[in-house]
Amino acid sequence: MKREIPPRRANRLLNAGCVVFVTAQNGGRSNFMPAAWVSPVSHEPPLCCVAVAPKRFTHDLIASSGCFGLAVPGLDLIEKVRRAGDISGADLSDKFAEIGLTAVSGSKLGVPRIEECLANLECRVVNTLTTGDHTLFIGRVVAAEADPRAFDETWLLPADRSLRPVHHLGGEWFAVLEGRLHVPKMVG
Amino acid sequence: MKREIPPRRANRLLNAGCVVFVTAQNGGRSNFMPAAWVSPVSHEPPLCCVAVAPKRFTHDLIASSGCFGLAVPGLDLIEKVRRAGDISGADLSDKFAEIGLTAVSGSKLGVPRIEECLANLECRVVNTLTTGDHTLFIGRVVAAEADPRAFDETWLLPADRSLRPVHHLGGEWFAVLEGRLHVPKMVG
Numbered sequence: 001m002k003r004e005i006p007p008r009r010a011n012r013l014l015n016a017g018c019v020v021f022v023t024a025q026n027g028g029r030s031n032f033m034p035a036a037w038v039s040p041v042s043h044e045p046p047l048c049c050v051a052v053a054p055k056r057f058t059h060d061l062i063a064s065s066g067c068f069g070l071a072v073p074g075l076d077l078i079e080k081v082r083r084a085g086d087i088s089g090a091d092l093s094d095k096f097a098e099i100g101l102t103a104v105s106g107s108k109l110g111v112p113r114i115e116e117c118l119a120n121l122e123c124r125v126v127n128t129l130t131t132g133d134h135t136l137f138i139g140r141v142v143a144a145e146a147d148p149r150a151f152d153e154t155w156l157l158p159a160d161r162s163l164r165p166v167h168h169l170g171g172e173w174f175a176v177l178e179g180r181l182h183v184p185k186m187v188g
Numbered sequence: 189m190k191r192e193i194p195p196r197r198a199n200r201l202l203n204a205g206c207v208v209f210v211t212a213q214n215g216g217r218s219n220f221m222p223a224a225w226v227s228p229v230s231h232e233p234p235l236c237c238v239a240v241a242p243k244r245f246t247h248d249l250i251a252s253s254g255c256f257g258l259a260v261p262g263l264d265l266i267e268k269v270r271r272a273g274d275i276s277g278a279d280l281s282d283k284f285a286e287i288g289l290t291a292v293s294g295s296k297l298g299v300p301r302i303e304e305c306l307a308n309l310e311c312r313v314v315n316t317l318t319t320g321d322h323t324l325f326i327g328r329v330v331a332a333e334a335d336p337r338a339f340d341e342t343w344l345l346p347a348d349r350s351l352r353p354v355h356h357l358g359g360e361w362f363a364v365l366e367g368r369l370h371v372p373k374m375v376g
Contacts, residue, residue: 012358015224017205036203039227041239042320049237049324051229082371129317131326132230136237138319154357167355167365169342170200172372175365177355183270183362 002120002145010144011040012154013072013119014048016177018165019081022050023069023103023112024061030103030112031089032096033058034081036168037134038070046141048123051134057090062125062137069111072119074150075176076162077101108143118165119146154180190308190333198332199228200342201260201307202236204365206353207269210238211257211291211300212249218291218300219277220284221246222269224356225322226258234329236311239322245278250313250325257299260307262338263364264350265289296331306353307334342368 005013023032037051050068052059062068073081080099089095096103102115106122113120123139150156150163157164157179164176193201211220225239238256240247250256261269268287277283284291290303294310301308311327338344338351345352345367352364
């Protein structure tokens, strides 16, 4: 069971730079794709950005609906992350079913949340910018949820690596974070 | 000794979401600050973005010079990352000296590179966007370098953790990536 996260704290879900699934839906079609180019960009209001190539089917669903979801997969979903990047949902009736993931309609914006993921965010597009060969969607986080075994204020990085997010080094190389390091503020 | 990285491959330095020092200089003043909100946003041309709060001294140096540097610290610099975020260079004659880091003028744009860091990028601002309480600077990567013990096509994540980048979970919590995981493309 996931727990709701206040949108103003949801930046912590993205702060360490993990891979996400970007989800979107419009007019009865829905889709998702993996992305590493995602970051928080504002505390108040809570905003994040994600870069999506225009050729992606998900790109058109975001552009037409004005909304997107971000779902954070754990290490147990790494093969699905890989495969989801290699096939296009444009030619499939249901990419979620094809990959073996469960889409649930988000409570705030209706964008797909992914049941098997560690966390989900729902975002409303507030700005769109062309950045070279990608489109940068700036979204306001309006809802978020996370698995409390994996996240409480920050990612907990427990011994069970299926409860840790995944990071994409590039090409065929990925990694997960080791345990948390506490680095207290120094006085003076 | 660092090795030059072609700008089109420099996105691999940022892809996994590590913490950077953002550097800038103008009119004889130079400064730097840690940032986690950074991401590649285009392959061709090679672009990246970084979100900087307007109250930061580094913000004004970037805005006035139209250039910034990104330097990637290893785990051995974690205390300096923490301290650099807590003090402002506006009141210091030389924040690099105050923190104990060595600034070297970048070969392409003159933005400060940091000698002790694992990698450096030099970026020219091509677009600026206000995103809530931050300014999002979009920069074109015009030069990059990395320590070959730490990076070769991707971060290598060797046993020596001082050669691994640092990730900010939020607040006082940080982490480094474990070793690399190879996840080959699946056929069919």
